[in-house]
Amino acid sequence: MSQPSVDVIAIGNAIVDVMAPSSDDLIAELGLVRGGMTLVDTDRARELYDAMGPAREISGGSAANTLAGLAALGARCAFIGQVADDQLGEVFAHDIRAGGIDFTTPSREGEPPTARCLIFVSPDGQRTMNTYLGASQFLPAEALDEAAIADAAVLYLEGYLWDPEEPRAAMRKAIAAAKGAGRKVAFTLSDAFVISRHGDDFRKLIEAGEIDILFANQDELAALTGESDFDAGVAALAGKVEVLAVTRGAEGAVAVAGGERAEVAAEPIDKVVDTTGAGDLFAAGFLFGHVRGRSLAESLKLGAICAAEIISHYGARPEADLKALTASV
Amino acid sequence: MSQPSVDVIAIGNAIVDVMAPSSDDLIAELGLVRGGMTLVDTDRARELYDAMGPAREISGGSAANTLAGLAALGARCAFIGQVADDQLGEVFAHDIRAGGIDFTTPSREGEPPTARCLIFVSPDGQRTMNTYLGASQFLPAEALDEAAIADAAVLYLEGYLWDPEEPRAAMRKAIAAAKGAGRKVAFTLSDAFVISRHGDDFRKLIEAGEIDILFANQDELAALTGESDFDAGVAALAGKVEVLAVTRGAEGAVAVAGGERAEVAAEPIDKVVDTTGAGDLFAAGFLFGHVRGRSLAESLKLGAICAAEIISHYGARPEADLKALTASV
Numbered sequence: 001m002s003q004p005s006v007d008v009i010a011i012g013n014a015i016v017d018v019m020a021p022s023s024d025d026l027i028a029e030l031g032l033v034r035g036g037m038t039l040v041d042t043d044r045a046r047e048l049y050d051a052m053g054p055a056r057e058i059s060g061g062s063a064a065n066t067l068a069g070l071a072a073l074g075a076r077c078a079f080i081g082q083v084a085d086d087q088l089g090e091v092f093a094h095d096i097r098a099g100g101i102d103f104t105t106p107s108r109e110g111e112p113p114t115a116r117c118l119i120f121v122s123p124d125g126q127r128t129m130n131t132y133l134g135a136s137q138f139l140p141a142e143a144l145d146e147a148a149i150a151d152a153a154v155l156y157l158e159g160y161l162w163d164p165e166e167p168r169a170a171m172r173k174a175i176a177a178a179k180g181a182g183r184k185v186a187f188t189l190s191d192a193f194v195i196s197r198h199g200d201d202f203r204k205l206i207e208a209g210e211i212d213i214l215f216a217n218q219d220e221l222a223a224l225t226g227e228s229d230f231d232a233g234v235a236a237l238a239g240k241v242e243v244l245a246v247t248r249g250a251e252g253a254v255a256v257a258g259g260e261r262a263e264v265a266a267e268p269i270d271k272v273v274d275t276t277g278a279g280d281l282f283a284a285g286f287l288f289g290h291v292r293g294r295s296l297a298e299s300l301k302l303g304a305i306c307a308a309e310i311i312s313h314y315g316a317r318p319e320a321d322l323k324a325l326t327a328s329v
Numbered sequence: 330m331s332q333p334s335v336d337v338i339a340i341g342n343a344i345v346d347v348m349a350p351s352s353d354d355l356i357a358e359l360g361l362v363r364g365g366m367t368l369v370d371t372d373r374a375r376e377l378y379d380a381m382g383p384a385r386e387i388s389g390g391s392a393a394n395t396l397a398g399l400a401a402l403g404a405r406c407a408f409i410g411q412v413a414d415d416q417l418g419e420v421f422a423h424d425i426r427a428g429g430i431d432f433t434t435p436s437r438e439g440e441p442p443t444a445r446c447l448i449f450v451s452p453d454g455q456r457t458m459n460t461y462l463g464a465s466q467f468l469p470a471e472a473l474d475e476a477a478i479a480d481a482a483v484l485y486l487e488g489y490l491w492d493p494e495e496p497r498a499a500m501r502k503a504i505a506a507a508k509g510a511g512r513k514v515a516f517t518l519s520d521a522f523v524i525s526r527h528g529d530d531f532r533k534l535i536e537a538g539e540i541d542i543l544f545a546n547q548d549e550l551a552a553l554t555g556e557s558d559f560d561a562g563v564a565a566l567a568g569k570v571e572v573l574a575v576t577r578g579a580e581g582a583v584a585v586a587g588g589e590r591a592e593v594a595a596e597p598i599d600k601v602v603d604t605t606g607a608g609d610l611f612a613a614g615f616l617f618g619h620v621r622g623r624s625l626a627e628s629l630k631l632g633a634i635c636a637a638e639i640i641s642h643y644g645a646r647p648e649a650d651l652k653a654l655t656a657s658v
Contacts, residue, residue, distance in 0.1 A: 021648070050423075053428075054424040054646055055424060056386065056387045056644060057385065057386035058385045087417050087442070088416050094381075098349075099382075317383055319350070
């Protein structure tokens with residue numbers, strides 16, 4: 001088994017976030033679940049966009065955000081995801097490549113357009129996401145470059161993309177390619193709704209040893225394990241994956257690996273502007289520590305710092321110099 | 330002459346800003362003039378975009394930014410400008426309408442695409458703009474709704490759009506419509522390059538009494554009057570327009586009207602993040618004061634507060650509540 005030349009290759013939604021400040025009243029009027037993620041069709045996306053205030057567009061996508069953080073920290077990264085041949089697709093491709101991430105998945109001709117996520121940001125920074133999957137859901141298994149997957153230390157998969165059929169098949173193929181090459185597979189559960197639909201798949205993958213590094217927040221942990229008690233949830237999974245990292249919002253995060261358990265408090269920040277991408281950037285910092293052989297506690301600290309950076313401004317792509325912010329860890 | 334039902338109707342570029350933080354070294358390497366505005370063609374736009382870091386997209390356009398500020402302050406506004414029938418055109422139209430501004434110019438089919446401005450933002454907040462005019466330069470005179478122009482107290486025109494031929498003709502027609510209806514015409518000189526190409530037009534319009542309210546920065550004032558001394562420049566124009574407002578960057582602004590002269594200092598702010606739109610938002614605040622019958626000093630103060638808000642964050646559209654920020658004026 002040769003040394004991998006890439007740290008992390010990820011498969012995820014290739015999506016542009018459309019974000020606007022919003023009152024909680026508007027979120028309620030529109031029938032949105034504050035803090036949640038909902039899939040929307042063309043008509044509903046139009047309706048929500050029409051109701052949204054003046055917005056800004058910033059590339060997003062959970063796994064892509066994580067790679068943006070990893071690359072900013074100095075990791076070598078590659079991304080696999082499906083954009084359409086349109087202006088938002090160009091925006092997504094530009095931003096990920098400009099971050100130093102290898103991205104070669106060909107854009108897809110014709111309809112539907114590139115995915116977008118309409119994000120209503122509450123005054124307290126909570127984000128309410130409405131995802132129009134567009135082209136993203138048509139990532140074909142043939143788009144995978146198995147040699148590239150074999151050449152990365154870690155394959156990182158986004159749970160959101162387990163929902164549509166074609167990308168799910170692509171991700172199963174990618175897991176086989178990574179495992180066949182002796183690489184590690186990392187998986188983020190993404191959202192409770194994904195677990196409600198595909199929890200059995202995830203539990204089977206975990207039992208079969210297909211997932212080495214698992215990221216979850218506390219709600220996803222409860223949904224996946226059926227344990228409402230946090231420690232019981234951690235205990236239920238801890239022995240089944242090599243590394244388990246669970247975020248707890250303002251309470252920080254916990255990680256368990258090889259019988260060791262570590263915790264980190266959330267970093268203090270002046271003002272929470274927009275929580276979009278907090279989990280994604282925690283994963284970036286943690287995974288960077290992991291692939292660089294840092295301790296569990298240091299990896300958690302890296303995750304906490306990156307998460308704090310992302311919630312201090314609009315958008316889920318880092319703005320500050322993450323290397324400088326994490327230099328003291 | 331009936332009471333106008335709209336405060337300000339503006340004609341300007343319908344453009345989306347693509348903004349990224351940049352080192353001054355990169356700006357120099359790319360051969361850009363730091364702080365300037367340059368028109369770019371398709372190939373140069375592609376080259377610059379490829380060299381740009383991860384970016385964000387925020388609706389822009391000088392006059393459109395001014396209207397966004399005016400509407401946020403409570404003015405009734407309408408916009409005339411040309412987008413293409415594409416995703417960035419949708420973004421522009423959404424954002425301006427979501428700000429409460431009437432915008433009915435039909436989008437234009439086919440090539441070229443909607444205008445964009447590639448903005449490199451230096452560490453000190455200085456912006457270097459590269460404008461691809463796209464569809465914006467094809468605003469036809471037939472797109473003007475003369476009844477709408479006659480129904481607005483002020484017609485506001487953006488100097489940038491005087492450069493391409495079709496919008497120039499449209500603006501000449503708009504001036505005639507406004508004047509015919511007994512309305513005021515406001516004009517912003519936009520950039521020294523516009524004056525170098527069209528200064529004779531502007532001087533003739535001013536001499537002919539076609540411009541009632543003139544906005545300039547100190548460089549534009551010097552270019553238009555040929556006076557390198559600031560006070561001499563102000564004196565050269567002061568009697569020729571009803572209202573003259575000149576911004577001086579960090580030194581604040583000066584206005585002259587009806588023989589009265591007033592000055593305002595720049596508002597103190599914590600950190601200049603991005604100066605894009607500073608002049609546009611100064612014009613918004615000042616013009617709001619003017620149409621509401623406020624004193625010259627109060628109008629200047631409103632302008633200074635709005636300019637300070639816009640340079641405290643990325644993008645030239647207001648994020649904070651301008652009504653609240655200006656409540657004490």
